[in-house]
Amino acid sequence: MLTTATVLSSDARRRLGDTLDRADPTDELFxxxxxGFFGYWIPEIVEMRMEHDPIHRHKDVLAHTVAVTASTPTQPRLxxxxxxxxxxxPATRRFGPDGVTFRHHEAVGARITRRRLGDMGFDAGFVTDVARLVELSGRFKGYDRGWTDSAVRRYVVDAGPLLGDLNLLVRHDCxxxxxxxxxxxxxSVDDLESRIRRLAADxxxxxxxxxxxxxxIMQLLDIAPGPEVGEAVSMLLAADRSIDRDEATxxxxxxxAERAC
Known part of the structure; x- marks a missing residue:
């Protein structure tokens, strides 16, 4: 039996999905x-209208958000x-000597995303993916100050299968x-993606x-060049896991030893 809450959440998902599927959802989002749609289902979006955006120079965070959303490809998750x-x-706004800050707003936003989309009845796996993109959306900041190859690899590992969407989100968050x-x-994003491809190839x-x-291998086994060396190399390459030098030895x-038996 369908409850009122189930019907409401189904209607809400349908309306939100239809809006985000438009080529330009700007008017519908406002x-x-x-x-009152967002006031009921995702009130934090309404609160963004009251937050000045000192970075992107919009009159508020909401205007920037709507512009970013409208510029992205019409893919539901993205x-x-x-x-x-x-x-x-809105929940992380603080005023200090350097002006307004929103420290850790991505982590807070990910928690809000899980709660609000969960209440709307979205699929759990889909909610997890969207929340993860929100959580990682600010990771790219600081790239222009220099990332090591290890930092690039961490970015790729943390993004996992969401890497393509994350890079698109970074591109459009401007x-x-x-x-x-x-x-x-x-x-900068072009450079990051180029490094990702190079490191993957390496x-x-x-x-x-x-x-x-x-x-x-010849030194280890005290043998001369011959087919046994190639066989040993092939054996190591066939290992079904990554092995270090000690394990390879x-x-x-x-x-x-087994060959000698």
Missing amino acids: EMVDD RLAALLHDVGK TTRHARKAAALQA DAEARRRPPLSGHE RLVREWW
Whole structure:
């Protein structure tokens, strides 16, 4: 039996989905603020209207959010992440010597996302993905100050299968009218994606190399060049897991001992 709450949440998901599926949902999103939809289902979106946006120079955070959402491709997961990526700002606003700050608003926004989308009855896996994008949406900040290769790898690992959507969200989270600033952001994301591809290729190549060279295997087994060296290398490459030099040494010795039996 359907309850009133179930019907309401189903209608809410349908309306929100239909709105975000529009090529330009700007007018409908502001209408949903004015007619009470967001006030009931995601009140933090309404609160964003009252928050000045000192970074993007919009009159409020909501205007920036709507602009970001409208600029993204019409993919449900990405568009919802765009709509909610700053939803934690009202709760984290602080004033200090350097002006207004919104520290850790991404983490707070992720918690809000899980709660609000869960209340609306969205699929749990979908909610987890959207919340994760919200949580990671600010990770790219600071890239232009220099990331090590390890930092790039952590970014990729943390994003996992959401990497493509995360990079798109970062690209579209820029509504400045200054062409030079916008171009600089796009160039930075281009550079990050180029490094990701290069590191992926390097890591794949490293996985194709055995942890011990043929010369090291000859020294370890005290043997001359011959087919046994190639067989030992093939054995190491066939290992079904990543192995370090110590384990490779153990495997080669065990393999050699079995051959001698």
